[in-house]
Amino acid sequence: MGKLFSISNYNEIKEFFHKKGLKCTPQRQAVLKVLQESKSYLSINKIHKNVKELLPETGLATVYRSLETLVELNLVVKVHLEDGCHSYAIAPEGHRHPIVCTDCNSVIEYTECPMEDLSKQISEQTGVQINTHFLQLFGKCKECQA
Amino acid sequence: MGKLFSISNYNEIKEFFHKKGLKCTPQRQAVLKVLQESKSYLSINKIHKNVKELLPETGLATVYRSLETLVELNLVVKVHLEDGCHSYAIAPEGHRHPIVCTDCNSVIEYTECPMEDLSKQISEQTGVQINTHFLQLFGKCKECQA
DNA sequence: GTTGGTGCAAACGCTTTGCATCCAT
DNA sequence: ATGGATGCAAAGCGTTTGCACCAAC
Numbered sequence A, B: 001m002g003k004l005f006s007i008s009n010y011n012e013i014k015e016f017f018h019k020k021g022l023k024c025t026p027q028r029q030a031v032l033k034v035l036q037e038s039k040s041y042l043s044i045n046k047i048h049k050n051v052k053e054l055l056p057e058t059g060l061a062t063v064y065r066s067l068e069t070l071v072e073l074n075l076v077v078k079v080h081l082e083d084g085c086h087s088y089a090i091a092p093e094g095h096r097h098p099i100v101c102t103d104c105n106s107v108i109e110y111t112e113c114p115m116e117d118l119s120k121q122i123s124e125q126t127g128v129q130i131n132t133h134f135l136q137l138f139g140k141c142k143e144c145q146a
Numbered sequence C: 001g002t003t004g005g006t007g008c009a010a011a012c013g014c015t016t017t018g019c020a021t022c023c024a025t
Numbered sequence D: 001a002t003g004g005a006t007g008c009a010a011a012g013c014g015t016t017t018g019c020a021c022c023a024a025c
Helices: A007-019 A026-036 A044-054 A060-072 A115-124 B007-019 B025-037 B043-052 B058-073 B117-125
Strands: A076-080 A088-089 A096-101 A107-112 A129-140 B074-080 B086-090 B096-101 B108-112 B129-140
Touching: A007 A026, A044 A060, A044 A088, A044 A107, A044 A115, A060 A076, A060 A088, A060 B025, A076 A096, A076 B043, A107 B117, A115 A129, A115 B108, A115 B129, A129 B043, A129 B117, B007 B025, B025 B058, B043 B058, B117 B129
Parallel strands: A096 A129, B096 B129
Antiparallel strands: A076 A088, A096 A107, A129 B129, B074 B086, B096 B108
């Protein structure tokens, strides 16, 4: 089956899978490619639709299984949108927080984590040992403020 | 149908419903009572189980409908736990954030909102007008640190 | 008496699973 | 060639809905 990525990128991805003993299938590549080319978080159905443009025979179950695999590999992140639906995006490098525009659903990644200092502070105040946090911001992006 | 709350509390609750043109049914009272008496966030099934101890005939659909109503009235809040399951709790007064213990699932409400100042700061940095945020903290409570 | 709420069961949508086939290794 | 991955369809599960009955007002 043909490569969906340019040679250098393809080899990088292939190696990534092989290191974990997983096969570099065109379906997994396609899911990854769709997410890499998107700037917002995508729902499962949108991912499936876009993947089928690259590989028309791809089943929905495969999209679910691929996403599960990619999340485990930390290549992709899963978020809850406000309505409770799950969406996926390429995992940002390092620790970031998504700002979701409630008008157009686009996502801006916020690179500074405001919680790093706060976690210690909150631990001292409450006695609870804070290990992780889940922070999502909602608002209006520049375009939608007009 | 008998009152599930003490007289003073009952009248308060009754009035709350009537103001919105809603009926004060024993099922709604029971859901509210179950949540008021719990210190952690409860899943739908746990709420249903506890409600049936007060009102054995209560159907699951009624629990769903009651919770929806109570969330709309801002008497109850809905959260996503780490595994994606929905859970519910009595709405805290004012703006707070839950700290969920990943060992025992108990919840400590954090009363200071660290995001108030940060929202303005982030708005300036990103150009996005931050309207709301969703912050949940996960860690180990005092008891589970032993 | 009216109207909204309930209980039940069926329907629904999202997600997972079983299995035969296929293909990346 | 072999074992993991896929496609399909069926099953599973949490949630919603339609409807007849009931109970709060």
